[in-house]
Amino acid sequence: MKVEESPCHYSWLKSPRWRGKPMEVGPLARVLMMYATGDAQARELVDSSLSLLKLDQRALFSTLGRTLARALETKILCDNLQSWYDRLVANIKQGDTRTFNERYFDPAYWPKEGKGIGIMEAPRGALGHWIVMKDGLIDNYQCVVPTTWNAGPRDPNGQTGAYEAALQDNHTLVDQAQPLEILRTLHSFDPCLACAVHLMDAHGNEQLKVKIR
Template identity: 65%
Template sequence: GNFLTYGDFPSNGMDDPSGFMIPAGAILNRDLNTIHDVDMNAADEIQEYVSHSWYDYNEGKNEGLHPYAGETNLHYTGPQPPYEHLDVNESYSWLKSPRWKGHAMEVGPLARVLMLYASGHEQTKELVGMTLNKLDVPVTALFSTLGRTAARTLETKIIADAMQGWYDDLITNIKAGDTKTFNEVLWEPSSWPKQAQGVGFMEAPRGGLAHWIVIEDEIIKNYQAVVPSTWNAGPRDSKGQPGAYEAALADNHTLHDPQQPVEILRTIHSFDPCIACAVHLTDPDGTELTSVKVR
């Protein structure tokens, strides 16, 4: 019941969140009356845990690390194939467990539609209200497989409708002589600082996507990416909190046919899963497979 957005579709550049069509923020415990601010640079807000992941941290598996201080130390302790089940009391995933202020969060279309709805976006309120009325269900129905699927359709219309306005603005700018096609700030390498850190983010179709980088002496010291399916598909954390996938399958949902539990597939499909970041190619003996050097 927790939802996170980084915000996107800026009207005045990425440095002005107030101009984002999709607001940035966090919703906790399904409370649509309160939107919490999110600081992607704050060390105590977004953190990744590896308590149940096939990684180690230098300070221990139960520590949470902000991406600026993130580590990716592979340590596979899972069963050798073939096997039928994973022990969820131990490490059982190549995904980490991202948390916002200790909370497991869901990202994606539902999070974005809820954020628009909670922030008072008129078209979203109208579309959500129309959908709920047609289906004769309460607002709480949004927090479900049905709501997640509906949100993907509703946000498609919301963004498609907004595109006409963006196109009109583009034409107006071109007619006024503004033909820039990129942001030239810090485009020239000679203008780059020797020491820097920063985060780039967007609302990808599957949800909030962000890459954090730390640069020292003009060299990348640390680079960490937290992708949408890491938020949604990540394993349990040190407190035993499940990620969004696991949480969506909890509470003994009724199955029409327990022998063919298609409801499980429908629920997971509603997240549009992509777990490429949970796939790793590694030598079991630790032998280096390849080395890439960038000059």
């Protein structure tokens, strides 16, 4: 993954790219992946929903599709909760009651030097944290949160992030003084700007480039 500071002056966000390409993360991306890999439940839910709405698969790549995907993913999660809970109870009955490795919570075992990476799929999408420890203290810390992926502005190669690309789809504003259509599209990503905003200098100058391997 490559993270670059954008030359644009309308955002404080980074512009992460995967293999040089912008990515949208979140429920729509996950539902599309399940659909594309043949997950039976995802296919049935997507196909039946599109049929009910009298839409084809292209409609998924829209504000409506993003909102629909969030609802369908919730349905999939709810349908599987009982099974996951039953398996958890079965593990506990078999004696598996461990919830964490105590050594990692004991300062005596903390390394003085080291690097750590934490990557997971959060409700809003792909989430990554990187840390460097030096002399027992945090020397460098970096995070790329789902909103960074989606809201990141145009990069030096002119590629737009997911927000900007979604707004280029010829939105018709009923009332330009109250652009609810634009807000509806942005809200479909469930933004969390407090996590994603990063500062630049007072003149908007590029300060650094960060590469994460």
